[in-house]
Amino acid sequence: MMILSRKTLVILTACLATHILVAQNQKFGVAIDKKEAAPNQVVCVPLFAQGFDHILSYQYSLTWDANVLKYDHTQNFQLPGLTATSFNLVAPNRLLVGWADPSGKSQSKPNGAALAEVCFKAISVVGTRTEITAGSEGFHPTAGGAEAYNAQLENAWNPNLSVAGSVEIVEPNATTALNDLNNKPAQAFQLSPNPTSAGSRVSFTVAQAGQRLIMVTDATGRTVFEQKITVKAGENIFDIPAAALKMKGAYQVSLKNGQEVSSQVLSVQ
Numbered sequence: 694m695m696i697l698s699r700k701t702l703v704i705l706t707a708c709l710a711t712h713i714l715v716a717q718n719q720k721f722g723v724a725i726d727k728k729e730a731a732p733n734q735v736v737c738v739p740l741f742a743q744g745f746d747h748i749l750s751y752q753y754s755l756t757w758d759a760n761v762l763k764y765d766h767t768q769n770f771q772l773p774g775l776t777a778t779s780f781n782l783v784a785p786n787r788l789l790v791g792w793a794d795p796s797g798k799s800q801s802k803p804n805g806a807a808l809a810e811v812c813f814k815a816i817s818v819v820g821t822r823t824e825i826t827a828g829s830e831g832f833h834p835t836a837g838g839a840e841a842y843n844a845q846l847e848n849a850w851n852p853n854l855s856v857a858g859s860v861e862i863v864e865p866n867a868t869t870a871l872n873d874l875n876n877k878p879a880q881a882f883q884l885s886p887n888p889t890s891a892g893s894r895v896s897f898t899v900a901q902a903g904q905r906l907i908m909v910t911d912a913t914g915r916t917v918f919e920q921k922i923t924v925k926a927g928e929n930i931f932d933i934p935a936a937a938l939k940m941k942g943a944y945q946v947s948l949k950n951g952q953e954v955s956s957q958v959l960s961v962q
Contacts, residue, residue, distance in 0.1 A: 720744045720849050720850070720851030720853075720854055721743065721744045721745060721746075721748060721751065721841035721843075721849040721850055721851060721854065722743035722744055722827070722850070722851055722852070722853070722854025722855035722856070723740055723741070723742075723743060723753060723808075723827040723854075723855050723856075724740070724741040724742075724743050724805070724855065724856035724858075725738060725739075725740055725741070725755075725825050725826075725827065725855075725856060725857060725858025725859075726738050726739045726740075726741070726858050727858050727859045727860075727861075728858070728859070728860050728861075729860070729861050729862075729863045730813075730815040730860055730861075730862060730863070731815065731819075731862070731863060731864065731865035732815055732816075732817070732818060732819065732862060732865070733814065733815060733816075734814070734815050734865070735765050735812055735813070735814050735815075736812065736813055736814075736815060736860055737768065737769075737810040737811070737812040737813075738810060738811050738812070738813065738825060738858055738860065739769075739807050739808075739809075739810050740807070740808045740809050740810070740811065741804075741805050741806065741807060741808065742802035742803065742804060742805065742806045742807075742808055743804055743854045743855065743856070744804070744849065744851065744854055745800070745801060745802035745803075745804075745806070745808075746801050746843065746849075747799040747800075747801055747843050747844040747845075748794070748799055748800055748801070748841055748842070748843055748844075748849065749793065749794055749797070749799045749842050749843060749844060749846075750791075750792060750793035750794065750841070750842050751790075751791070751792055751840065751841035751842070751850070752789070752790065752791040752792075752832075752836075752837075752839065752840055752841075753789075753790055753827045753828065753829070753838075753839035753840075753841075753850070753855075754787055754788065754789050754790065754827070754828055754829065754830050754831040754832065754839070755787065755788040755790060755811060755825060755826070755827055756786055756787050756825070756826050756828065756830050756831070757786055757787075757813070757823045757824065757825045757826075757860075758786060758823035758824075759784075759785035759786035760816075760817060760821075760823075761815070761816065761817040761821050761822065761823040761860065761862065762813035762814065762815060762816065762817075762823055762825075762860055763785070763813060763814045763816045764782050764785075764788065764811075764812075764813055765812045765813055765814050766812050767779075767780045767809055767810065767811050767812065768809070768810050768812060768955055768956075769807065769809060769810045769955070769956050770808075770809050770956070770957050770958055771802075771806070771807050771808050771809060771945075771956075771958055772792060772794075772800060772802075772808060772809075772958055773794065773795055773796065773800070773887075773888060773943055773958050773959075773960030774792065774793065774794065774795040774887075774888070774960065775792050775808070775809060775958065776957070779791055779792050779809075780809075780811070783831055784831065787830065787831045788811065789831055789832065795888050795960060796888065796960065796962060798844075799843065799844040811825075813860065815860065815862050817862050818862060819862050819863060819864055820862065821861075821862045822859060822860070822861040822862065823859065823860055824857045824858070824859045825857065825858040825859060825860065826855070826857045826858075827839070827855045827857075828852065828855070839852065882895055882896065882897035882948050882955060882957070883895070883896050883897070884946060884957055884959050887957075887959050887960060888959075888960035888961065888962045889938070889959065889960070889961055889962070890961065890962055891935040891938070892932055892933050892934055892935040892937075892938065893932075893933045893938070893946075893959055894930060894931070894932050894933070895907060895930070895931045895932075895933065895946065895948065896928065896929070896930045896931075897928075897929055897948065898927060898928045898929070899924055899925075899926060899927070899929065900926060901926055902923070902924060902925050902926050903923075903924060903950070904921060904922070904923060904924070904950075905921070905922050905924050905948060905949065905950055906919070906920070906921050906922075906947075906948075906949040906950075907919070907920055907922060907931060907933070907946070907947070907948055907949075908946075908947045908949065909933060909937055909938075909944050909945070909946050909947075909959075910944065910945045910947070911940065911942065911944055912942050912943050912944070917937045917938070917944070918933060918934070918937035933946070933959075938959075938961045940961070941961050941962055942960075942961060943958050943959070943960055943961075944958070944959045944960075944961060945957070945958055945959070946958075946959050
């Protein structure tokens with residue numbers, strides 16, 4: 694039998710206490726970017742992870758001044774199962790955001806990792822500004838409020854970890870014109886099935902025929918599939934081969950049209 698000295702026991706006890714304290718202090722929040730926009734410009738504001746450690750589900754609201762910004766769309770979803778339907782406009786100045794891991798296993802993201810982008814049209818005049826905040830406003834009393842449950846089924850939401858973003862209306866210039874171009878989605882598209890255990894199908898509709906690029910990258914950023922396709926006006930369907938999705942995990946599927954790009958996360962189980 695191994696006998697530990699008192700000094701060793703003290704060190705082990707201190708380490709265990711520190712581990713428990715760190716685990717208890719791991720909390721969840723949302724950091725929102727700060728942007729500028731010219732009048733009538735569509736600007737996309739990234740949402741970033743804070744304390745995203747083994748999170749199973751979350752819900753919160755986003756609130757802004759509806760006299761300054763008008764909600765337009767969401768894009769660049771970076772979580773399995775997070776889609777445009779995860780964002781519900783319940784008032785001119787408020788979105789309710791809800792997500793649950795479709796695998797039921799929880800997800801982790803480093804601090805600062807992008808989760809999605811919320812896009813607004815600037816409808817006010819130069820010099821006006823609005824904050825964009827994450828919180829519990831807008832939920833029905835029976836639906837609770839802002840919360841985030843981890844793999845231990847603990848509510849990890851901590852309002853002190855959430856960082857408010859903002860949009861300021863500025864004079865138009867070359868930079869804001871370029872940002873306006875880049876913030877327009879290449880083309881809204883759907884992935885089906887998602888999650889998948891094999892291949893998946895990309896479906897989208899365009900107004901004009903032309904060229905598109907479909908690219909799939911794995912969790913390390915490595916390109917596993919890339920193909921230029923010719924699209925027709927109307928509905929288009931393209932199958933991602935199962936051979937490109939050999940490993941389980943999250944893949945990013947991007948649909949590009951010149952400088953414009955839309956991306957979604959595909960979960961392979």
